Amino acid sequence: MAKQTDDNLIALLTPQEKIALTTGSGSWNTAPIDKLGINSVTVSDGPLGLRKMVEGGTLPAVALPSAAKLACSFDMETARKYGVAVGEQARAENVDVILGPAVNIKRDPRCGRNFEYFSEDPLLAASLASAYIEGATSQGVGVCVKHFAANNQEYGRLVCDSIIDERALREIYLSVFERIIKQTNPCAVMCSYNKLNGEYCSQNKWLLNDVLRTEWGFKGLVMSDWGATDDRVKGIKSGLDLEMPQGDVTDVEKALEDGSLEAAELDVAVRRVIDLSKQFKSMSARSVDFDKQRDLARKLSSECTVLVKNNCGLLPLNKSDKIAVIGALAEAPVYQGYGSSKVNADNHDSLLAALKQANVSFTYAQAYDVDGDNDDELVAEAVAVAQHADKVILIVGDKPDTEGQDRDSWSLPSNQLKAIDAVTSANSDVVIVLQCGSSIDSSFSHAAKAMLIDYYGGECSGQALCDVIFGDTAPQGRLAETWYLNLPKTADDFGKDYHRALYKESIYVGYRYTSTANVDVAFPFGYGLSYSEFKWGAIAITHRDKTKITVTVPITNVGKFVDSEVVQVYATNCDCNSFVERKKLIGFARITLKPKEKKTATIVIPTSELEHYNVGQGKFVLNGGRYIITVGKNVEDNRFTDEYAISGDNNTEDMSNELACYYNIDRDFCPSDEQFAALYGKSFEEAPQAVNVSTPLNDIGNNLVAKIVKARLTRNMDNKSAKYTLAMPLRSFVSATFTREMLFTVIDMLNGAVFKNLWKLFKQYLACKKAAKQQPKTGK
Numbered sequence: 001m002a003k004q005t006d007d008n009l010i011a012l013l014t015p016q017e018k019i020a021l022t023t024g025s026g027s028w029n030t031a032p033i034d035k036l037g038i039n040s041v042t043v044s045d046g047p048l049g050l051r052k053m054v055e056g057g058t059l060p061a062v063a064l065p066s067a068a069k070l071a072c073s074f075d076m077e078t079a080r081k082y083g084v085a086v087g088e089q090a091r092a093e094n095v096d097v098i099l100g101p102a103v104n105i106k107r108d109p110r111c112g113r114n115f116e117y118f119s120e121d122p123l124l125a126a127s128l129a130s131a132y133i134e135g136a137t138s139q140g141v142g143v144c145v146k147h148f149a150a151n152n153q154e155y156g157r158l159v160c161d162s163i164i165d166e167r168a169l170r171e172i173y174l175s176v177f178e179r180i181i182k183q184t185n186p187c188a189v190m191c192s193y194n195k196l197n198g199e200y201c202s203q204n205k206w207l208l209n210d211v212l213r214t215e216w217g218f219k220g221l222v223m224s225d226w227g228a229t230d231d232r233v234k235g236i237k238s239g240l241d242l243e244m245p246q247g248d249v250t251d252v253e254k255a256l257e258d259g260s261l262e263a264a265e266l267d268v269a270v271r272r273v274i275d276l277s278k279q280f281k282s283m284s285a286r287s288v289d290f291d292k293q294r295d296l297a298r299k300l301s302s303e304c305t306v307l308v309k310n311n312c313g314l315l316p317l318n319k320s321d322k323i324a325v326i327g328a329l330a331e332a333p334v335y336q337g338y339g340s341s342k343v344n345a346d347n348h349d350s351l352l353a354a355l356k357q358a359n360v361s362f363t364y365a366q367a368y369d370v371d372g373d374n375d376d377e378l379v380a381e382a383v384a385v386a387q388h389a390d391k392v393i394l395i396v397g398d399k400p401d402t403e404g405q406d407r408d409s410w411s412l413p414s415n416q417l418k419a420i421d422a423v424t425s426a427n428s429d430v431v432i433v434l435q436c437g438s439s440i441d442s443s444f445s446h447a448a449k450a451m452l453i454d455y456y457g458g459e460c461s462g463q464a465l466c467d468v469i470f471g472d473t474a475p476q477g478r479l480a481e482t483w484y485l486n487l488p489k490t491a492d493d494f495g496k497d498y499h500r501a502l503y504k505e506s507i508y509v510g511y512r513y514t515s516t517a518n519v520d521v522a523f524p525f526g527y528g529l530s531y532s533e534f535k536w537g538a539i540a541i542t543h544r545d546k547t548k549i550t551v552t553v554p555i556t557n558v559g560k561f562v563d564s565e566v567v568q569v570y571a572t573n574c575d576c577n578s579f580v581e582r583k584k585l586i587g588f589a590r591i592t593l594k595p596k597e598k599k600t601a602t603i604v605i606p607t608s609e610l611e612h613y614n615v616g617q618g619k620f621v622l623n624g625g626r627y628i629i630t631v632g633k634n635v636e637d638n639r640f641t642d643e644y645a646i647s648g649d650n651n652t653e654d655m656s657n658e659l660a661c662y663y664n665i666d667r668d669f670c671p672s673d674e675q676f677a678a679l680y681g682k683s684f685e686e687a688p689q690a691v692n693v694s695t696p697l698n699d700i701g702n703n704l705v706a707k708i709v710k711a712r713l714t715r716n717m718d719n720k721s722a723k724y725t726l727a728m729p730l731r732s733f734v735s736a737t738f739t740r741e742m743l744f745t746v747i748d749m750l751n752g753a754v755f756k757n758l759w760k761l762f763k764q765y766l767a768c769k770k771a772a773k774q775q776p777k778t779g780k
């Protein structure tokens, strides 16, 4: 076939073919149009190791450490290697586009997907995700950056409206995406489930067309998150090219027919799907070396482990020490989270297995049951084992975090807290190893001499821990999120309302809050100790002009381990008329040094990092005035400060009277709805609506039909599952046995027309039963 331009191709497509192209073909493919040589694109989760679903299950793959752990590397080369590994896995299984990385900001430690996300800081998250993307795409596969945007909680994620003032949106939540798009030009972006400032992201023209495409220059395709479509026609008009997975196209057909959707509008989406498929036309599979991948998973996990406490140099231990290992997670580790990023890792290890393999002798006690209540017997056994050992490795953590649910609590389960108490009283040389998806209340750490934060270490987490505990590899991680002593007061509202989440804290997310409000933390952002010792030479700003600042730090490894140091540069904008955070990360570099080795860390920072978003002008601006540049090992380390003056205008409006509570924040910072409304500038109340496809199950009313529907859809569920199910929109219950037609009939009944629809529903039910018998299942 002669090579045709896309315009010619599009002209050759029938309306049905065009419609087919803009929705999935099944769960993981786009539709092929064989007659025109348009091939199907295969997409697959997941960003933390491939999760390719095939008939009968998921293909085995290597589970790498979670993104939360990778982020602790503060190192682009590490992230690039990680991306290469995922790219190799995808390439080996003929996957064209990886559904990831997931780059949402960690707004609250209880978000169930934090383990998949990188950081609370947009610069750090974007730098690492960009390196990951460069690695993955070097293997010839594409990536789909997700979830665009402001999907920072799981409760009510399919309906919840993230209400964010424009400044915080631009500087924090969109900034991470903006940086990635501009730096890596990915082939696809996945819109998130939630609404953003009143409109579903899947049909948010401002977000998908005005910002992503017009402002940032994104040229690729936007696909929906799985089942995120509310109004497909509006989505097409607003820049959502591909609905995933395969959806009902009746609305699009009707709209084309009656002219409410113009052919040209559909063509825009069609062209982007064809463009995507052209990129992956000639990809062939390559084999992947699983052993090499596992070696990488082990190395990354050990290096990214964060040492947050090491009194008296307790770590590393000696293999000949009399060691007790305590905690059920030593046998059955939490090495990955659940949901769409869960890898079928058929070969995962454990700390106990790794210790045996390394010929380390130890005694073991379970101490707690991960699924159980307090068990005094288990604790007594653990105490006895601890008493007879010189050194204790006590491993704790909660059940795996998961997509679709937030954590119930910010603390470890009480049976584990009891075990920690008892074991640390029985032995003074305890190393706590903490496996968790994201930060938790770590106030128990005072009782132990040493503590390692392992996050989710991937399938080789046991060997990786063993390497760290005995010093074969130094833990080189730095915390990519704040470990609070107490959650901020603004977090009180988290996960309470599935209708909307008011981001009242505005820009004060994580360390931006703690550093500005002067709040004590358990472990600050950027924090991590080392096995080796480093000598920092004279820190200097060696270059400064209107466009960039260069910071240099000569560092010598004067200790005994190959180890890394992370230099972090923060800025304070002293003269801005708007409210500002006291510290903002503007640059960082990790350098790895052998013992006695010396290198100079050089960090070149564009002055655009000092900008803030001027809402009045609708753009980022660099205001004139003084900036304090701080260089240190973490956000609280002020070992070097220097002032830097920039000439220029100070045009940002001073709102210190109207928004006083945002200008002077302290530990009690917690704006009221009214104070937040003043910042947000619009009303966030929603007018009541009749029941429709996106009405949350809980909101369908209380007539008899509603009661039956709710009871049926939450049947046999525990309280938590019922709570999450009630926060789901009606459209998400459509299935092979409950069709869209049936849903519409039920909606009419919920809106009052009960009797006239009973017979209709019954007939639809019979038809659907018959059809279901004849059709194979195509669900996710």
Ligand code: BGC
Residues within 6 Å of the ligand: 045, 099, 146, 225, 226, 340, 403
């Ligand atoms: C998740 C996405 C994922 C998709 C496909 C959704 O539930 O939010 O992150 O890529 O499913 O599995």
